[in-house]
Amino acid sequence: MIIESSSPLDQPLSLPCGVKLKNRIAKSAMSDSLGDGAGNPTNDQITLYERWAKGGLALSIVGEVQGTPHFAEKPGNLILNNHSDWEQLERLAKAGATDNAQLWLQLGHAGAMADAPISTPKGPSALDLPGLSCGALSLSEIHALPAEFARTAHLAQKLGFGGVELHAAHGFLLNQFLSPLFNKRNDAYGGSLQNRMRLLLEVISTVRDAVVPEFPVGIKLNATDQLEGGFAEDEALDVVAALDKTNIDLIDISGGTYFPGAASSSDRAGAGPYFLDFAGLARAMTRIPLMVTGGFKTLAQAENAIGGGAADIVGLARALVIDPELPTFWLSRQRAEPPFPRFQSPPEGGVTAWYTMQITQNAKGGTPLAPEDLEGAIYAYESRDDERRRIWKSKHS
Numbered sequence: 001m002i003i004e005s006s007s008p009l010d011q012p013l014s015l016p017c018g019v020k021l022k023n024r025i026a027k028s029a030m031s032d033s034l035g036d037g038a039g040n041p042t043n044d045q046i047t048l049y050e051r052w053a054k055g056g057l058a059l060s061i062v063g064e065v066q067g068t069p070h071f072a073e074k075p076g077n078l079i080l081n082n083h084s085d086w087e088q089l090e091r092l093a094k095a096g097a098t099d100n101a102q103l104w105l106q107l108g109h110a111g112a113m114a115d116a117p118i119s120t121p122k123g124p125s126a127l128d129l130p131g132l133s134c135g136a137l138s139l140s141e142i143h144a145l146p147a148e149f150a151r152t153a154h155l156a157q158k159l160g161f162g163g164v165e166l167h168a169a170h171g172f173l174l175n176q177f178l179s180p181l182f183n184k185r186n187d188a189y190g191g192s193l194q195n196r197m198r199l200l201l202e203v204i205s206t207v208r209d210a211v212v213p214e215f216p217v218g219i220k221l222n223a224t225d226q227l228e229g230g231f232a233e234d235e236a237l238d239v240v241a242a243l244d245k246t247n248i249d250l251i252d253i254s255g256g257t258y259f260p261g262a263a264s265s266s267d268r269a270g271a272g273p274y275f276l277d278f279a280g281l282a283r284a285m286t287r288i289p290l291m292v293t294g295g296f297k298t299l300a301q302a303e304n305a306i307g308g309g310a311a312d313i314v315g316l317a318r319a320l321v322i323d324p325e326l327p328t329f330w331l332s333r334q335r336a337e338p339p340f341p342r343f344q345s346p347p348e349g350g351v352t353a354w355y356t357m358q359i360t361q362n363a364k365g366g367t368p369l370a371p372e373d374l375e376g377a378i379y380a381y382e383s384r385d386d387e388r389r390r391i392w393k394s395k396h397s
Contacts, residue, residue: 008306010331013058013313015249015289019163019216021058021313022100024306025327028252028293028315029063029106029165029220031074032359033384037391039069039079041092048363049103050095052320056327059313060096061165061252064108064172067152069396071119073110073172075388080105080152086159093160102162106220107152107207109145111137111173112182113258118392123176125184132259142189142199145173146206153217154210163216163249166203171257174200175222178239179231193235197242208247218250218291219243223278225257233278237285244286252291252315253279272297273305273314280310291315298337299330321355324362341371350374353381 013021034045052060065078072079080089096103112123112134121134122141153164168174176182177199183190189198200219207217221239225231243251253275272295279292293315296302305311319326322338329335343351357377358369369377 007331007333008303009314009327011306013289015216016247017214017216017249019102019214019249021102023056023058023327023331024311024313025057025302025330026059026291026293026313026315027052027057027061027320028254028291028317029061029167030317030321030359031063031076031356032363033074033076033356033381034360034363035076035078035388037075037388038395039066039072039077039392040085041078041088044360044363046088046092046095047365048359049092050098051324051362053096053098053101053103055320055325056099056329056331057101057316057320058327059102059104059162061104061106062092062096063106064110064167065105065152065156066108067148069118069392071110071114071122071173072392073108073113074115075118075385075392077108078105080155080159082155084155089159093162097160097162102216104163104165104216104218105152105156105161106165106167107149107156108167109149109173111176113171113173113176115389117389118396123173123182124190125182127182136185139187139189145199146202149203150206150210153207153215157211157215163218164207164211165218165220165250165252166200166207167220168200169220169222169252169254171225171259174203175225175231175257178222178235179225179227181225181227181230193238197239200239201242201246204243204246204248213247216249217247218252219248220252220254220293222257223253223255223275223282225259226255227257227259230257233281236278237281240282240285244288248288250289250291250313251282251286252293253282254293254315256294273301276305276310279305280308283310289313293317297340299333300336302330318355321358321362343371343374346374347378350378353378357381 274294289312
C-alpha cells in the first residue's frame with residue numbers, strides 16, 4: 001500500500017515552459033569546487049550529483065559554470081564551450097537526472113570577483129578597493145556577453161542538462177551591473193536602474209532564443225546585497241516586475257555578496273529563512289514561480305514557506321552537504337533537521353572551506369568531517385585551489 005505524503009513539499013511544480021518538477025525541494029547552486037582544474041567534470045563530481053539525485057530532490061543546480069576560462073570564480077569551476085570534455089559533461093547530465101530529478105547548470109561570469117591568479121578581473125567599472133581591484137569592461141565586451149551566455153545555454157541543452165540558471169546574485173557580474181556600488185558607468189548600462197538592468201534583460205532574451213521553448217531558464221537574483229549603498233530590496237522588486245515580462249521559468253531569490261570582507265548570507269547568525277519576507281513581496285509582482293534560498297534549517301521552515309504561499313520551491317545548500325539524503329527523510333517525515341556543526345571563532349572563509357571539503361567527502365563516500373577538522377579542511381581547500389590554479393594556467397594561458 002502506498003501512503004501519500006501530506007507535506008506541501010511533496011507536491012509537483014509545473015514551470016511556465018511545461019517542465020514539471022517532482023517536488024518542492026531543490027539543491028541550490030554552490031561552488032562544489034570539484035572540477036579537474038581544466039574546467040571539466042571529475043568522476044567525483046558525477047558521483048556527487050547522482051547521490052544528490054538519489055536523495056530525493058527535484059532539482060539540483062551546478063554552481064558557476066563558465067562560458068570561457070577568462071572570468072572564473074574558482075579554479076574548480078566548470079567551463080562549457082567547444083573545447084570542453086563533452087563526454088564527461090554528458091555523464092554528469094545523466095547522473096544528475098537519476099530518479100527523475102532535474103540537473104541545471106548555473107551560468108556564471110565572476111566579472112570583478114574573478115579569481116585574480118587565473119584571470120584579469122573586469123566589472124562594469126574600474127575599482128581599486130582593499131581586497132578588490134578590477135578594470136572596466138568595454139562597450140564591445142558588454143555587447144558580446146549575451147551571445148556568450150546563449151552559446152553556453154545552447155550547449156547545456158545539447159548535452160542533456162535539464163535547464164540553466166543565470167547567476168545575477170552574490171556579487172557576480174550580472175549582479176555587479178545591478179549594483180550602484182559596482183556600476184558607475186555613465187552610458188546605456190549605468191545610472192538609472194533601467195540602464196543597470198539592461199544587460200540582464202538582454203542576456204535573458206538572447207538565452208531564451210538560443211534554446212527550445214521547453215528548456216527551462218531560471219535566474220538567481222539578490223533580494224539585497226546587504227551592503228550600504230548596494231542593490232537593495234526596493235530596486236530588487238522593480239527587477240522582479242521587469243522579469244515578469246520575460247520568459248523566465250523560475251526566479252531563485254537569495255542575497256548577500258562575496259565582496260571582500262562582507263559577510264555572506266550563508267555565514268549569517270540567527271534563524272532563517274533569510275529572504276522569505278522579500279519573496280512574499282515579490283509574489284505580488286510576478287506570476288513566475290519563486291524559489292527561495294538561504295537559511296532553511298528545519299522541515300517546518302520549508303513546509304511553512306511552501307504552505308504559506310511565499311515560495312513555490314525551497315533551495316537548500318548546506319543542509320544537503322550535511323545530509324545528502326535529507327529530501328527523502330523530509331518527505332517521509334523521518335527527520336526534522338540535519339545536525340549542523342558549530343564552529344568556535346572560525347576565520348573568514350573558513351566555514352565555506354569546511355563545507356566545500358565536506359562536499360568532497362560526500363562525493364568520495366568518506367567519513368563526515370567534524371567541526372574540529374576546520375583547520376585541516378582550510379589547508380586542504382587552499383592547497384587544492386593552488387594546485388588547480390597551476391593546472392588552469394597551464395591549460396588556458
